[in-house]
Amino acid sequence: MIRVASRPAPWKRGPVLAALALLLGLFMQLHAWIPNRIGNLGSLAETVLPWFGLFIPVLLAGALWRRSPSAVAALLLPAVVWLNLFGPLLSDKSHAGGDLTVVSHNVGADNPDPAGTARDLSASGADLLALVEITPQAKPVYEKALAKTYPYHSVRGTVGLWSRLPLSDTEPVDTAMDYGPLAATKPDAVKAAYTRALRATVATHRGPLAVYVAHLGSVRVNPRAGFWTDSRDRGARALGQAVAAEQNERVVLLGDLNGATDDRAFAALTSQLRSTQDAAGSGFGFTWPATFPVVRIDQIMVRGVTPESSWSLPATASDHLPVAAEISW
Structure with a gap:
């Protein structure tokens, strides 16, 4: 059968x-x-x-x-x-209007056309423009190309801030190592060599605004070490300490954090600041790599001001997309 x-x-x-x-x-x-x-x-x-x-x-x-x-x-x-x-x-959470337009861009150390990148960024209409990964060779190119649009600027190490509004109290922020109370004992030459963040006060018509520009350490993925983030994580903690000590209630953080804000490593920042993309953007706003973005590692985060809109700008000659946001009081 x-x-x-x-x-x-x-x-x-x-x-x-x-x-x-x-x-x-x-x-x-x-x-x-x-x-x-x-x-x-x-x-x-x-x-x-x-x-x-x-x-x-x-x-x-x-x-x-x-x-x-x-x-x-x-x-x-x-x-x-x-x-x-x-x-x-x-969903689209953006609103029309805003007091300031801010733009952040990792211009790329291997950028073959820094002058063209500067022209593109000048045309964005930004009031504040934060650049990271500025090389000594490209620095004078950016300074010359952006001088007409942005009369005020400051570059510390590999990060810089260009502004239509007056800047003051510009100083480097030590994110190379989470030294705690030992930070004051470090030689100035050592601090300067590792400057990847700065802090400045912007004089707006609504009052002073504290602006931080940062480029945190790189991350690596390899079979032996896994997801290596030690340098970035130390920088995130140090930057979180700086923001926690900030006296100005209105703060904007711009830069390449080399990570998504969902990553627990940024708890020291996300507990104090909110992402403009999460609050006022549309979509995920991925920024890297520029040819096919899969993660948003370039961030604009705020405290004490209201994000009205947030978006990514068209690609430049960098391997990152620029990000922009409108903020208001």
Whole structure:
């Protein structure tokens, strides 16, 4: 007697797909529980967390192919979690108007056309323009090209701030190492060699505004060290200390932080400042790499002022996209 194998009942089809869907949802919901002790896996996951949503349509296609109601039902979990985490970013939260337009751009140390980049940025209409990764060779090019539009500027190390409004109290901010009380004992020459952040006061018609420009340390991904972020994380803590000590209630932070604000490493900053993209942008605003942006590592963050709109500017000759925001009192 020959027996014909029967197909499993519909709700018993695709158990692997259903399990994967549930795991995906739990992974996104519990990302804060992923430990950083091994290769900074938690920070790495949080940096690319929005992209895990791409697994949802992939699993859905598999569930439909297998005709598995259980897998389709299980996919509700990751779909709801993803929308809860990132759905608000998809709506346009911008408003018309603003007292100041601010722009931040990592101009790139290997930028083949700094003069063209400066022209593009001048045409943006920014009142404040923050540049990072300025090389000694490119510095005079930017200074000359931006002088007519921005009569006030200050460059410290590899970061600079150009302004239509008067600047004062400009000073470097030590983000090279989280020295704590030992910072005062460091030689000035050592501090200058590692200057990747500055602080200035901008005289606006609504009162003084404290502006920080920063370029935090690079990150690396390799099999041996995992997601290496030590230099960046020290800089984020030091920058957080500087913002915490800031006396001015109105603060703007501009720069390349080499990380997404969802990354727990930026808790010292995100606990005090809010991202203009999250508050007044439309979409994720990814900025790097410029040819196909997959992460937003260039940030504009504020305290004491209101973000009205936030957006990315067209590509320049840099490998980063410029970011802009309108802020008001």
